[in-house]
Amino acid sequence: xxxxxxxxxxxxxxxxxxxxxxxxxxxxxxxxxxxxxxxxxxxxxxxxxxxxxxxxxxxxxxxxxxxxxxxxxxxxxxxxxxxxxxxxxxxxxxxxxxxxxxxxxxxxxxxxxxxxxxxxxxxxxxxxxxxxxxxxxxxxxxxxxxxxxxxxxxxxxx
Amino acid sequence: xxxxxxxxxxxxxxxxxxxxxxxxxxxxxxxxxxxxxxxxxxxxxxxxxxxxxxxxxxxxxxxxxxxxxxxxxxxxxxxxxxxxxxxxxxxxxxxxxxxxxxxxxxxxxxxxxxxxxxxxxxxxxxxxxxxxxxxxxxxxxxxxxxxxxxxxxxxxxx
DNA sequence: CCTAAGAAGTTGAATTCTGAACCAAGTGTG
DNA sequence: CACACTTGGTTCAGAATTCAACTTCTTAGG
Numbered sequence: 001x002x003x004x005x006x007x008x009x010x011x012x013x014x015x016x017x018x019x020x021x022x023x024x025x026x027x028x029x030x031x032x033x034x035x036x037x038x039x040x041x042x043x044x045x046x047x048x049x050x051x052x053x054x055x056x057x058x059x060x061x062x063x064x065x066x067x068x069x070x071x072x073x074x075x076x077x078x079x080x081x082x083x084x085x086x087x088x089x090x091x092x093x094x095x096x097x098x099x100x101x102x103x104x105x106x107x108x109x110x111x112x113x114x115x116x117x118x119x120x121x122x123x124x125x126x127x128x129x130x131x132x133x134x135x136x137x138x139x140x141x142x143x144x145x146x147x148x149x150x151x152x153x154x155x156x157x158x
Numbered sequence: 159x160x161x162x163x164x165x166x167x168x169x170x171x172x173x174x175x176x177x178x179x180x181x182x183x184x185x186x187x188x189x190x191x192x193x194x195x196x197x198x199x200x201x202x203x204x205x206x207x208x209x210x211x212x213x214x215x216x217x218x219x220x221x222x223x224x225x226x227x228x229x230x231x232x233x234x235x236x237x238x239x240x241x242x243x244x245x246x247x248x249x250x251x252x253x254x255x256x257x258x259x260x261x262x263x264x265x266x267x268x269x270x271x272x273x274x275x276x277x278x279x280x281x282x283x284x285x286x287x288x289x290x291x292x293x294x295x296x297x298x299x300x301x302x303x304x305x306x307x308x309x310x311x312x313x314x315x316x
Numbered sequence: 317c318c319t320a321a322g323a324a325g326t327t328g329a330a331t332t333c334t335g336a337a338c339c340a341a342g343t344g345t346g
Numbered sequence: 347c348a349c350a351c352t353t354g355g356t357t358c359a360g361a362a363t364t365c366a367a368c369t370t371c372t373t374a375g376g
Contacts, residue, residue: 007276017299027309099354118165136301141175143294151185257324257371
């Protein structure tokens with residue numbers, strides 16, 4: 001009597017879709033990183049800058065920023081230290097909760113963001129957005145949104 | 159006279175699609191990593207194992223493996239060293255080109271692969287494939303394939 | 317042949333990332 | 347109020363990654 005459940009392997013089509021997805025993923029990340037390099041920024045740096053620049057007062061609590069970027073507190077702490085040394089952000093105390101800190105975009109950080117953003121958008125267009133039809137893009141969003149929701153609800157679980 | 163070209167910012171829809179894509183990307187990577195952890199493997203480890211196990215004689219030249227996984231030679235070298243220490247692969251000399259080395263799956267590597275693969279497939283299904291309809295999956299593949307081709311042709315360029 | 321150029325890999329130092337341990341400050345409960 | 351518990355964040359040590367030499371072997375030219 002078979003107790004082990006037979007593995008539900010991926011069909012050829014599924015396999016192919018999955019691999020394509022993985023490939024795009026990796027190559028796109030790689031390319032974005034390359035396109036950011038001339039400006040002395042990494043993908044991580046840029047993501048922090050985006051998050052801060054879109055927040056009220058260009059500031060975010062460390063833990064919110066960590067959650068938003070799906071990084072560990074530890075990693076974010078290091079990351080912000082580096083960006084602080086680069087003059088892009090600074091840490092500021094939180095009045096209402098004295099354990100807390102804000103990461104705040106500096107003037108230089110803001111300028112950097114304004115300078116780099118157009119190039120980054122161009123890069124995103126060139127290597128992704130503009131290669132998809134409007135319909136394909138809409139489909140992509142609709143297909144991926146439930147996946148995103150699923151994964152968001154799954155944080156930290158097995 | 160304006161010499162600078164106005165930036166072609168992303169529309170709301172484009173922005174949303176792009177962010178969803180990025181989010182799925184990050185969360186999915188994270189989740190795959192977590193699901194592999196109980197087996198003592200990382201995503202990188204697993205990818206190497208997949209590549210090797212699908213190759214003739216369960217072996218690949220170091221540089222081919224590096225190209226296939228989009229890693230630098232250096233990184234792959236370190237990675238293989240680690241996996242060698244874990245008994246998953248071994249290095250073997252190449253007869254026809256004495257500079258060359260093969261990374262070869264060991265018996266233990268093969269067994270590990272056989273043990274882990276079903277769980278990994280289940281994970282891929284649970285967090286991605288099974289959340290998409292067959293049609294969505296086909297669309298995804300068709301949409302992403304040109305992106306993959308574009309990026310493949312772009313390796314290393316600005 | 318002999319040499320220069322290039323390809324295959326490795327190595328080592330500097331940087332980044334991870335995970336656990338830690339400190340300090342807020343929260344809630346009897 | 348005092349206690350334990352949680353939350354916000356940093357720090358340290360160990361592991362992984364990057365980057366720039368460096369070694370060995372191959373190949374192409376003269």
